[in-house]
Amino acid sequence: MASSLIIGQYVPADSVVHKLDPRTKIMMIFTFVIIVFFANNAYSYLWLTVFSLSAAALTKVKPRFLLKGLKPVWFLIVFTFLLHLFVTREGDVLTTLLGFPVYSGALIQGFQISLRFFLLILVTSLLTLTTTPIEITDAIETLLHPLKKIKFPVHELALMMSISLRFIPTLMQETEKISKAQASRGVDFKTGPLKERIQAVVPLLVPLFVSAFKRAEELAMAMEARGYRGGEGRTRLRELEIVARDYVAIGLFLVVMVGLFYLRT
Amino acid sequence: MTLNQVIFDNVSFRYAEDQPWVLKNVSFSIKQDEWVAILGHNGSGKSTIAKLMNGLLFPDEGAIYVHGMEVTPETVWDVREKVGMVFQNPDNQFVGTTVRDDVAFGLENRGIDRRIMLNRIEDSLTSVRMSDYLFHEPHRLSGGQKQRVAIAGVLAIQPELIILDEATAMLDPRGRKDIMMTVNDLREETKVNLVSITHDLNEIVGADRVIVMNEGEIWLETVPRELFKQEEALRQIGLDVPFTAKVTNRLKDIMDFDQQPLTQKELLDQLWTFHSKK
Ligand SMILES: Nc1ncnc2c1ncn2[C@@H]1O[C@H](COP(=O)(O)OP(=O)(O)OP(=O)(O)O)[C@@H](O)[C@H]1O
Ligand SMILES: [Mg+2]
Numbered sequence: 001m002a003s004s005l006i007i008g009q010y011v012p013a014d015s016v017v018h019k020l021d022p023r024t025k026i027m028m029i030f031t032f033v034i035i036v037f038f039a040n041n042a043y044s045y046l047w048l049t050v051f052s053l054s055a056a057a058l059t060k061v062k063p064r065f066l067l068k069g070l071k072p073v074w075f076l077i078v079f080t081f082l083l084h085l086f087v088t089r090e091g092d093v094l095t096t097l098l099g100f101p102v103y104s105g106a107l108i109q110g111f112q113i114s115l116r117f118f119l120l121i122l123v124t125s126l127l128t129l130t131t132t133p134i135e136i137t138d139a140i141e142t143l144l145h146p147l148k149k150i151k152f153p154v155h156e157l158a159l160m161m162s163i164s165l166r167f168i169p170t171l172m173q174e175t176e177k178i179s180k181a182q183a184s185r186g187v188d189f190k191t192g193p194l195k196e197r198i199q200a201v202v203p204l205l206v207p208l209f210v211s212a213f214k215r216a217e218e219l220a221m222a223m224e225a226r227g228y229r230g231g232e233g234r235t236r237l238r239e240l241e242i243v244a245r246d247y248v249a250i251g252l253f254l255v256v257m258v259g260l261f262y263l264r265t
Numbered sequence: 266m267t268l269n270q271v272i273f274d275n276v277s278f279r280y281a282e283d284q285p286w287v288l289k290n291v292s293f294s295i296k297q298d299e300w301v302a303i304l305g306h307n308g309s310g311k312s313t314i315a316k317l318m319n320g321l322l323f324p325d326e327g328a329i330y331v332h333g334m335e336v337t338p339e340t341v342w343d344v345r346e347k348v349g350m351v352f353q354n355p356d357n358q359f360v361g362t363t364v365r366d367d368v369a370f371g372l373e374n375r376g377i378d379r380r381i382m383l384n385r386i387e388d389s390l391t392s393v394r395m396s397d398y399l400f401h402e403p404h405r406l407s408g409g410q411k412q413r414v415a416i417a418g419v420l421a422i423q424p425e426l427i428i429l430d431e432a433t434a435m436l437d438p439r440g441r442k443d444i445m446m447t448v449n450d451l452r453e454e455t456k457v458n459l460v461s462i463t464h465d466l467n468e469i470v471g472a473d474r475v476i477v478m479n480e481g482e483i484w485l486e487t488v489p490r491e492l493f494k495q496e497e498a499l500r501q502i503g504l505d506v507p508f509t510a511k512v513t514n515r516l517k518d519i520m521d522f523d524q525q526p527l528t529q530k531e532l533l534d535q536l537w538t539f540h541s542k543k
Contacts, residue, residue, distance in 0.1 A: 134362050166362045169404040215357045222358035225319055225350045226418065227374035229342065235376050237369035237383075 009069055009128045015060040016245065018130045022139035024246040025127055028253050032123050035260055036116050043263040045115055051256045052119045059130050069125035070118075077114045077121075084110030137161045138238055155231030163219070171212065178207050269330075270426060270458050271295040271318060276327035278313060287313050289481045290327070300452060300459040302469035302489075305478030306503035311462045314478075315430045318460070319348040332425055346375065349419030353431040355411035359403045364395065364414050367403070371422045389420035392454065393447050409440025413447055420451075426458040427451075433468065445471075466493070467507045470527045477502075490525045 012018075017025070039045050056066055085097075090105025127136070141158035148154050179189060182203050189200050271294060278288040288310045295301050305311050316322045317329055320341035329336045331344050349371075352358045361367030365386060372382045390396040393413040403411060412432050419427055429448065433441040449471050452459060461468065469475050469489050477485040477492070479502045485492070492499070493510035506514075509532050513522060520539060526532035 162362055170356055218354060218357035221321060222352055223360055225321060226371040227345050233376045234373050235379060236373060237366060
């Protein structure tokens with residue numbers, strides 16, 4: 001359980017998308033999130049759909065995992081569609097559904113908005129599916145690097161993120177241990193009214209916090225003993241490097257962008 | 266020339282003004298290439314000594330010199346360049362998300378070039394027999410393996426002095442044996458000063474000298490062989506001698522030993538040659 005959590009959604013595979021520099025991926029996805037809103041006709045939507053599906057295919061991640069990432073939002077996508085279907089009043093009345101008139105414009109708009117939603121979720125989930133959290137952390141550190149000029153603690157933020165990543169599984173294991181210990185003393189987490197269940201969590205949280213603080217203190221001391229004195233003058237083992245592959249990807253993405261602006265009306 | 270690498274000169278320390286002294290007039294020195302074990306019951310001030318040695322704490326009275334430098338807030342970073350420390354809890358000193366990243370941490374802090382880093386990581390993980398675990402996350406390692414990674418992290422910075430503060434205390438017997446084996450190998454391979462802190466007398470067998478702490482004071486300074494003879498006195502300050510020493514001390518009533526055996530093998534050798542010597 002813990003191991004699936006640390007990697008989050010990351011699905012290891014040997015694909016070009018996995019190998020892309022995380023900064024390239026973040027920048028492209030960030031741009032995609034913006035340009036999705038520029039699609040305004042069937043061609044431009046089709047264009048973006050083709051792009052998104054090809055990108056997803058390139059990751060070599062099994063569709064099963066892709067759909068798992070979409071699971072929590074299916075409901076929202078369908079809901080958005082239905083909302084538009086009943087609320088929008090444009091075009092001709094096609095039919096009546098449950099006593100409501102359904103307009104042709106509503107059908108089109110509902111479809112567009114849910115498709116946009118679907119593409120957004122799909123493409124953003126490609127980042128976490130193909131990039132390890134630590135890569136994302138490294139990318140954020142380098143991308144935010146310019147903010148150092150305005151005294152934004154970039155290095156500290158990245159260090160905090162990587163230490164959290166490091167300790168999530170440890171704390172998960174500990175939570176499991178404590179909850180078993182408390183359950184063996186008769187604390188019931190699973191049944192009963194909500195209020196009682198919330199109260200049952202207290203004896204779980206208190207020891208967990210106590211131990212987390214102790215860990216933090218010891219870790220800080222160990223880091224100091226190992227010569228840590230802030231980001232100044234540090235070198236890095238993990239290096240990000242933009243290579244030919246990344247330039248090709250960025251080039252292709254620019255083609256997608258130009259195509260989109262050509263196709264939209 | 267034998268240089269004194271670590272000198273404690275009349276060191277006294279307390280954690281706060283209103284608290285009792287944790288160390289009282291502690292003086293000792295450690296020579297070049299020496300392995301010194303510090304022994305003592307819980308709360309006798311062992312960890313405090315370790316923390317004073319690399320400037321995590323500073324003495325209230327007296328002075329500490331490490332490799333010719335007095336340990337003060339000004340010199341502390343230079344001191345830490347030379348001193349590597351392994352703590353008790355395997356989990357709470359593992360900083361990296363993988364073995365490789367963790368060993369790199371100390372090197373990154375020292376601003377060491379990436380290519381040198383990769384070599385040093387490789388070498389130090391090989392010497393603790395962990396090179397097959399380069400990309401393992403800490404939760405996929407046993408306690409003993411994590412401690413070996415911690416030792417590798419210390420080796421990578423090529424220190425002059427390594428302090429092990431009860432590095433085996435939270436491990437199972439197999440993990441302990443593993444770490445002690447690693448430490449013994451290290452002593453043979455490199456000429457590094459070693460300070461190992463423990464309350465397990467089994468772990469001092471390989472040491473050149475033992476400092477026994479009691480209530481913040483040095484109670485005894487001796488060699489392991491001599492220490493094992495003092496079973497009764499050690500028991501009084503809450504320490505238990507290993508089984509080999511117990512057997513030897515019981516047998517002393519009926520036979521003479523050439524010297525106090527340190528290991529089971531030494532004891533057996535003396536036992537089976539005993540008759541032929543008579
Ligand atoms: N951070 C602290 N603040 C106040 N008192 C402390 C602190 N750390 C340790 N002490 C006290 O100092 C004394 C010596 O502690 P120290 O940790 O050096 O003992 P130790 O010999 O390492 O014991 P152990 O075998 O349990 O590790 C103890 O009485 C302890 O209560
Ligand atoms: Mg201690």
